[in-house]
Amino acid sequence: MEKYRMVALDLAQKIESGHYPRGIQLPLETELCAMYQVSRITIKKATDLLVQLGIITKRRGAGSFVQNTEHLHEILTGEQVQFTGFTRQFAGRRVSAEVHQFVTHPATGEAAEKMCLTEKDLVYYICRTRFVDDEPYVVEYAYLPVGIVPGLDLQIVSGSIYAYILDTLHLKPQSARRTLRSLLPTEAEKQYFHISEPFSILEIEQVASLDDGRIFEFSKTHCRSDRYAFRYISVW
Numbered sequence: 001m002e003k004y005r006m007v008a009l010d011l012a013q014k015i016e017s018g019h020y021p022r023g024i025q026l027p028l029e030t031e032l033c034a035m036y037q038v039s040r041i042t043i044k045k046a047t048d049l050l051v052q053l054g055i056i057t058k059r060r061g062a063g064s065f066v067q068n069t070e071h072l073h074e075i076l077t078g079e080q081v082q083f084t085g086f087t088r089q090f091a092g093r094r095v096s097a098e099v100h101q102f103v104t105h106p107a108t109g110e111a112a113e114k115m116c117l118t119e120k121d122l123v124y125y126i127c128r129t130r131f132v133d134d135e136p137y138v139v140e141y142a143y144l145p146v147g148i149v150p151g152l153d154l155q156i157v158s159g160s161i162y163a164y165i166l167d168t169l170h171l172k173p174q175s176a177r178r179t180l181r182s183l184l185p186t187e188a189e190k191q192y193f194h195i196s197e198p199f200s201i202l203e204i205e206q207v208a209s210l211d212d213g214r215i216f217e218f219s220k221t222h223c224r225s226d227r228y229a230f231r232y233i234s235v236w
Contacts, residue, residue: 005049050064054067093132100127103124106123115215126161127141128158136192136193137224142161148214152164184201
């Protein structure tokens with residue numbers, strides 16, 4: 001991670017923890033330079049990022065002041081929160097999974113098209129429900145190329161796939177294209193979600209790439225709208 005992002009993340013964590021409460025002035029640039037042992041340019045880029053994300057505001061001639069103190073980790077590392085996966089997103093709570101289907105087959109149809117694969121390429125297909133404190137939150141339908149993410153087994157799929165990708169394979173997710181839709185649950189999903197009446201759920205379709213440009217995942221995650229929030233910030 002670039003130095004200015006590390007500084008911005010550390011400042012955001014201090015703000016979220018209450019070390020710098022809302023409305024308080026942050027240390028001056030010179031003090032931050034000494035605190036983090038970085039240049040003024042790095043501090044300026046870090047605080048400019050916090051301004052863009054609505055976390056602090058800069059007042060001409062007065063300094064930088066805390067503006068937002070909520071969900072700062074998700075705001076600053078929004079992509080990485082998703083990339084480190086569902087398990088780490090709900091760190092500190094009991095996260096589990098029920099695997100409904102886990103198979104390997106040639107890439108075809110939408111998965112092949114989205115990941116630029118051919119039928120010569122094998123993919124894993126995984127369908128599973130993810131639970132938080134024994135309550136169903138999401139149903140995931142995911143395709144991962146065997147050639148890029150080798151070695152998946154039922155034990156890994158029953159836990160955190162992204163932890164395996166990051167910590168065991170040492171791959172580096174870089175970017176994702178996401179499409180959000182509202183739809184009704186299928187009959188199977190009503191059972192997975194433990195519901196009897198239909199209600200709107202959120203679908204997050206994702207095509208995710210590594211830092212070398214290879215696509216390592218095509219997935220559709222169906223989220224219970226009453227238990228799962230997807231936070232999104234646009235920066236101009």
